[in-house]
Amino acid sequence: MESKEVPDIVVARLPLYLRALSALQDGGRPVTSSNEIAEWLGMTSAQVRKDLSYFGEFGKQGTGYSVAGLIERVRTILHIDHEWPVVVIGAGSIGRAIAHYSGFADRGFRVCGIFDADPLKVGMLISEHEVQPLDELTERVHRHAVRVAVLAVPGSAAQSVAELLVISGVRAILNYAPVNLHVPEDVRVENIDPVLHLQHMTYYM
């Protein structure tokens, strides 16, 4: 359904559309419009229509979009019409926050294991997960066909753990370590570093 010519910036907005649509659905709204979605996201309705037009026809002229229908289409486009198992590496404060995060449910992801290199953390219960030793990571990733990982280890360990993840079959890494990872071209990395976002904002202040 997607095309290779969709700009990445448009792809990056699809999860925001989905989040807004889910909020509308939770509020009991059966139908919405590009105007309404735009208002939710602080964009123009022309931009919303242009973004969605990359993926074909979504609504009927004059009747708006079916919220449930649009949610289903966007979920299919993002490949989250099924659930992805996710491993979390690092049982420190960030790893624990992720394991406790309630926002994964119904959004395409499910934490299936937490790993740490520290023997003192192995065996700890976090949410419903018992922390596993790092040397069981490869076997677990293989067994569950895990392709997605959250990396929440110290910066000094991040590159070597990333390499272990890649060897094990992971193809998408959400990196909380404040370092730039070097991975093969077919592996995607997104970085979450609060300081990057703060510095981006202070530029404008």
Place this chain on the structure above:
Amino acid sequence: MESKEVPDIVVARLPLYLRALSALQDGGRPVTSSNEIAEWLGMTSAQVRKDLSYFGEFGKQGTGYSVAGLIERVRTILHIDHEWPVVVIGAGSIGRAIAHYSGFADRGFRVCGIFDADPLKVGMLISEHEVQPLDELTERVHRHAVRVAVLAVPGSAAQSVAELLVISGVRAILNYAPVNLHVPEDVRVENIDPVLHLQHMTYYM
């Protein structure tokens, strides 16, 4: 120094350059090149040179960039040549992880207070901060001239707390709640929602 015509996507990369440069400096490198920076970040050197050219001349032809000099320039451009006090709202698992986060030091930000609406959390010690009640937020923000906040409250509370922050004088909100905030035009919001990043990556898988 900055110009209004700098594309936001270029501004967003400056913190990444700074992070790479700091790593080079920590490794003892006095001089670097656009090639080396590009390699660190998985970009092309032409892109690095083009990005930096928005902000004037940085290096001398053939001699590369002084790492310390470039760091200082980028810090000035991002307005982090001084330290911004930051309030954290929400003493749940995300707020605690942020308070414990060691990555703020020397990167322009310093947590100056943590607040929570829950009387059971008020008084808790997190890192070196005693959790304060939410009704002291406005006074604290005024007193310390705080302009930057991290919002780590449940989605249902996020909008009302954001409005309180804005009234108190905050102009940049890093939002961990999985909802879209509505704020005045002169207030910047960046969202950290791990699911948005995961969904962005699964599009390509």
